[in-house]
Amino acid sequence: MPHHVDLIVLLALGFGLALFFGYIAARLRLPPLVGYLIAGIAISPNTSGPVGEIALANQLAELGVMFLMFGVGMHFSLKDLLEVRRIALPGAILQILVATLLGVGVASFWGWSFGSALVFGLTLSCASTVVLLKALGDRGLLDSVNGKIAVGWLLVEDLVMVLVLVLLPAVAVLLGGKSLAGQETTSSLIWTITLTLLKVSGFIAFMLIIGKRLVPMIMSFVVRLGSRELFTLTVVACAVSIAYGAYAVFGVSMALGAFFAGMVVKESDFCHRAEEELLPLREVFAILFFVSVGMLFDPKIILEQPLHILSVIAIITLGKTLAAMALVLFFRYPLNTALTVGASLAQIGEFSFILAALGISLGLLTTEAQNLILAGALFSITLNSFMFYAIEPVQKWIRARSSLARLLERSSDPLAMLPDEVDQSYLRDQVVIVGHGEVGKRITETLMQQNIKVVIAEENREIVEGLREKGIAAVSGLATEPSVLIQAHIQHARLLVISPMDILDIHRIVDIAKQLNSEIQVLICAENKEEAELIRIDDIGDVFYAKEQMAINMSQHILHEIHKAHTK
Structure with missing residues (x-):
């Protein structure tokens, strides 16, 4: 087949199979994302059948990452986060710590190096924004207190993962990997970390001081022209250009650039319109991103290392869930809130894939580790819907055992009673x-x-x-x-x-x-x-x-x- 149609073949296969498997997933009341991953597996070099061009898929996936991060930035609400900061901030950080330590412990038991185990643990600690927002939206929980806590919790996770993506290349050599910049001495490493932090700080300052004013001004000017296609083009240009500019000028990741591009667009008076205009394009590239992730997965690992996969699934669906529930109850929130937050975080997604890909490029992860992460994502996302359905029965079961319910509900909570004054x-x-x-x-x-x-x-x-x-x-x-x-x-x-x-x-x-x-x-x-x-x-x-x-x-x-x- 001539090379000049490789892109068309990839798009035809990717979208066609994503539609087919996505439809089946939706009929089974699973997130369509599961179908997109399976579509990628179907056209993977690791399976028999039609094969997509994986190099092209990876380039399209980069665009998918940009638009996903742009969407995360547009959903980031400092106001919503501040409303639940006392539980979301410490809760998310402690939950990331617990999940990472579980991942490190299991990977160390398997004989992995500390650097590999650390990156592996981090990939298992962060939930998927796409899956969470869809699950809460389908159940009408986005505007509820439980939903706001879960979203605020995830926003903190996203911010931590953005920081990890920025710092990991700088500390890769220290963790036993390779540096993208090529420095390997301790003095060079310290200088690299310092320089990275300075560049990131410079980019953030630029976006908050100049970008925050310039981007809304440009959007306002374009809106006055009355051209819908120019407005859409402006939003796309902001997402891609700022992401690339962050990488080319400041040397920071395009993912971070896209995230801040979304944040500054959110500051404009036309953020809702911008989100509506970009949504179809963002979803198209997000589908390609998940298809490309599926193309990297080798299904043989399910037969070769079933115990490893069960361990990964247990960390994601049990370890993270129980840790999150314990933290929510510790902050004296009701059992229903603990169960909802626990179910919301019992999966992994896009940040895990991005971090795994970075770990491979830095020599910190192997393709075996990536396959375990992809398997964990596939199974945890599939199980996540059932975990939400289980909230009500589990709550009834616990409350039927009054002593356990009293312990978990913290009936002595001072905020549950009017003050003596x-x-x-x-x-x-x-x-x-x-x-x-x-x-x-x-x-x-x-x-x-x-x-x-x-x-x-x-x-x-x-x-x-x-x-x-x-x-x-x-x-x-x-x-x-x-x-x-x-x-x-x-x-x-x-x-x-x-x-x-x-x-x-x-x-x-x-x-x-x-x-x-x-x-x-x-x-x-x-x-x-x-x-x-x-x-x-x-x-x-x-x-x-x-x-x-x-x-x-x-x-x-x-x-x-x-x-x-x-x-x-």
């Missing part, structure tokens, strides 16, 4: 507000300005701590648990306000509130029109949702303006 006279005719998101926050501010007593019931412990520092009565916990509403003194409240949440949870909260206080009035903020209609049919309270209220307010304003015009 709250006067008992305050807890009469108060308004209980469930949830302190954007809606709950505005309602609270308005009521307190009118000197109306409020008590907040909120899942996020850090929000509860912040409210108490301001002197606002608040309790931590799930309002679907009777103890939380009892602590909020719902039995003496005159009004219950429920922020937007899952409709099943709304029913549970109202049922508990009515049992404790049959006379209480209930106000419910619905997510959309359909949900509002369902709640109205069930007649469990007065319902409001944003678009309806906006239409009512605008109609009243229009009528007011027309009336003013007629009276002049």
Whole structure:
């Protein structure tokens, strides 16, 4: 076959088989990513059948890495991270440490060198952003407290892995590998690490001082031209050009450059439009990235080293999960949060592949290690859906054993009870507000300005701590648990306000509130029109949702303006 059609053959085989296997994976309720990896295995030189050009696949995979990292940068929200920083920051770092030590211990037992074992452990410590966001999104958990903790946790993991990608080439020689720059003496190594950190600092400073202003300015200028294709081209150019510029000018990885490109685009007023325009292209190259990863996998390792693969899967799905759950419970979050975060992190993905490829290029990993990592990713991603399905049964099983449940739920948690400073006279005719998101926050501010007593019931412990520092009565916990509403003194409240949440949870909260206080009035903020209609049919309270209220307010304003015009 002539070489000038190698790219077309690769794209035809890659996309065709990715579609086929991705469809099968989706029908089996697995992430399509599993199908893409299998498509890569099908056209791998390690299997019989059609073979794609792996060198071309690797080049396309580089673009895939850029767009994946660009997407991670665009999803990075400092505000969301700060909301859960007290659990996400120490939790993620400790969990990475535990998973890495488990990987190092197992690899050392196999007789690997320390450098190889360390990189191997790091590849097993970081979960996939793509898999996590998809899993949480499919279950409607992205905007929940549990979802925000899991995403914040993963953002910290991503930042740590970005730092590892930057520093690993500089310390490769020290770990027994080879330096990309060729320096091998201790003095040269120290100079290389120092120079690397200076270059990274210079690039970050450049992006935060100049890029943060320049990129939104360019996007604003292009938007005024009114050309959709030019806007799309601007976003693509930002992703690729900044990634390459980071490598060519500052000598840092293109992955880091793409990450910061996403961060500065997020700062613009057109970030949502940019994400929409780039999404199809990003997903196309992400598919090629996973296909190319699958092409590197040799299925024979499943038969040759089944115990090694089982060890890797155990570290990812059990070691990481149990470590994450223990840390969440240590920070006094509920069992449901611990199970959700544990399931969210029980897989590995794109960062593991990127780090494994870097480890091979630095002589720190072998193809055998890469195959073990790929096998671990394939099986852990496949099992991840089942782990989410297991959350509810496992929670019921634990709670059925009351002594174990009491131990895990930490019933003595001080944030689960109102502080002693709250006067008992305050807890009469108060308004209980469930949830302190954007809606709950505005309602609270308005009521307190009118000197109306409020008590907040909120899942996020850090929000509860912040409210108490301001002197606002608040309790931590799930309002679907009777103890939380009892602590909020719902039995003496005159009004219950429920922020937007899952409709099943709304029913549970109202049922508990009515049992404790049959006379209480209930106000419910619905997510959309359909949900509002369902709640109205069930007649469990007065319902409001944003678009309806906006239409009512605008109609009243229009009528007011027309009336003013007629009276002049």
